[in-house]
Amino acid sequence: MSRLENDLIGSLPVPDEAYYGIHTQRAINNFRISGITLSHYPEFIKALAYVKWAAATANCELGVLGKNICDAIIEACKRIISGKYDDQFPSDMLQGGAGTSTNMNINEVVANIALEIMGYKKGEYQYCSPYDHVNLSQSTNDAYPTGVKLGILFHNEILEDSLTKLVESLKNKGQELKHVITMGRTHLQDAIPMTLGQTFDAYAATLEKELHSLRQSANLCLEINMGATAVGTGLNAIPGYAALCAKNLTCLTKFNFTPAKNLVEATSNTGSFVAYSSALKKLATKLSKICNDLRILASGPRCGIYEINLPPMQAGSSIMPGKVNPVIAEVVSQTCFRVLANDFAVTMASEAGQLQLNVMEPVMTYTLLESQNLLNNAMTCLRENCIDGITANEEHCRDLVMxxxxxxxxxxxxxxxxxxxxxxxxxxxxxxxxxxxxxxxxxxxxxxxxxxxxxxxxxxxx
Known part of the structure; x- marks a missing residue:
């Protein structure tokens, strides 16, 4: 069963059970690219719902949105934030239109949930419109990047938690191995003695620095351009809306959002995405370097350095009996390579913006959220399946030194x-x-x- 919806292009059937509408249906048909949909990133969906909540509240407070419609929109946003409607976001993360499909996906879902709350049927948009009510005082060009920034901030909290746990794991391993004498190496040649504990303490220290780097770059996402509408002139947004919307978003989340001083500049500028991507790149580079070291130190067992033992996770060969490979270190490095490639995509996409808008924001969003997700999973995997179980070949280490x-x-x-x-x-x-x-x-x-x-x-x- 389906309902018929109309837009500028014409009519299109939309599944009756769908809370999304015709714009999202066109996106499904048009953008079969990555196979990764908005539904893959619930925190991003939650962020978009918070933006719509903050906007509706601001519009109601400024007297341009009726309280009954505002209340229905807010309740719809709350339900989306709970995760109940994640499957209603089938738009591909890679899309043309500078994020319009994503913005309309959230607008349509909010509108149709609100319609049901008000006692109407899906698609009866004369009572609550994705355009005139949910998207009131907004454009994709301010609502979408604001949602992206909030999504990055949500995911960054998860990432920082995983990084903190990995740092603690490395510190614990440093304490455990502080008495194990070994040989430090420079240029892959014997240098001077040190302890394995010092090696792991150094790993912990270098990754701990990235906590500050992530926070610092994530804070650049706190400046938003809500109220800019299409190009930053604020056309169709009532005076006072920009500041009020930022204030509401701050109240709804624990992040201290501020309206951009120059909305034209903020609408075309994607520097915060470049800076945050760079922080992810730096973290990935350090993680891969550590994994390289672990593979070298565990090399052998008879013909390598073999100072440490990595936990055996699986048989290493289909032809060589008894071989166990450092698979966790290997997969973490490969994950880091993907993050480095994603950073290049963000850089090129940022450079490709023209005039008053960067239409390449969807690929930046896709790669940034993917990099956050990959690094979070990689650090958890490294901690649980490798670092925590490392042991030292203490006698062998001492013999090498002497x-x-x-x-x-x-x-x-x-x-x-x-x-x-x-x-x-x-x-x-x-x-x-x-x-x-x-x-x-x-x-x-x-x-x-x-x-x-x-x-x-x-x-x-x-």
Whole structure:
């Protein structure tokens, strides 16, 4: 069963049970691109509903929207925010029209839910219109990017929570392995001794910095252009609407939104999306670097470094018996590559905006939300399936240090650079250990040498 709806193009049947309308139906027909619909991102749908709620309240307070229609719109938004109608958002995330299909999808769903609340049938838009009531004082060009920004902020909270948990996991692992002496490496060559605990503490510290970076860039999304309407001149928006709408959105959420000072600039500017994407890129780069390190440190078991053991998650080969691969580190790095590619898409889309509007905002929205979702899942996977279960091959780590020429660096202050160089050269040529050569040359006593090469003295860890 279907109902017939009309628009500028003509008539089109819409399924009777659908809360969306003709504009959304055309989007379904026109944009079969990614297969990823708005329904994949419930937080984004929730954000769009909050925008419509704030707008309706502002319009009612300014006397341009009747209270009975406003109340119905608000109740409809509340129901959408609850998640009950997520399946009514079938528009593809990739779409032409600068987000008009997304804006109309939320307008139509809100309107049809409101109509039922008021006792009317779906499609009886003379009583509550997606255009004249739900979209009152708005344009896609201000409502859509505002919804996107709020969606990013909602998803950023989830992302920060996952990142915080990963940082804590790394700190715990650093504490657990603080006594395990190992060899630090630069240029993939032996450098000087350190502990595995220091390695994991450093991972925690570098990712903890990204919490600040994410918050700082996400805060750029707090400036919104509601009231700008089509190009930023505010045509069809009543005076005072922009400030009141931002105030209402702040009251409805815990985010402190402010109206843009220059609405023309804000309507065409997508710099906040570029900045936030850059923060995601930086986080992804660091995560992949850490995963690279973990794979190197776990390489072996007989012919690699093999200082740590990653949790065995699955058999590693269809041909090599007994092989276990670092699959979690591998999948996290691959996820990070996708985030890096998404950042490039955001950059190009931002650059491609012309004149008073950037019509490429849908691809920015799609890639930003996808990157947030991917990173959230990747960090949870890395923490639960890898970091928490890492163990150290402690004896092997110590043997590597004591057999390394790198420990000669610790002797520099005691025997001088020239003696250290001579001993290092002989160790390289003969295969003898630095420890044995120092004793052989009587440069230091065994007692002095053992004190200098004590792990606590070499690494600064007490």
């Amino acid at each position: 057999n390394s020429i790198g420990i000669v660096t610790a002797l520099n202050p005691y025997i001088g650079y020239e003696n250290s160089t001579t001993i290092a050269k002989e160790a390289l040529e003969t295969g003898a250990s630095v420890y044995d050569l120092v004793l052989k040359r009587n440069v230091l006593s065994k007692e002095e040498l053992d004190k200098i090469l004590n792990p606590e003295n070499m690494t600064g860890v007490k």
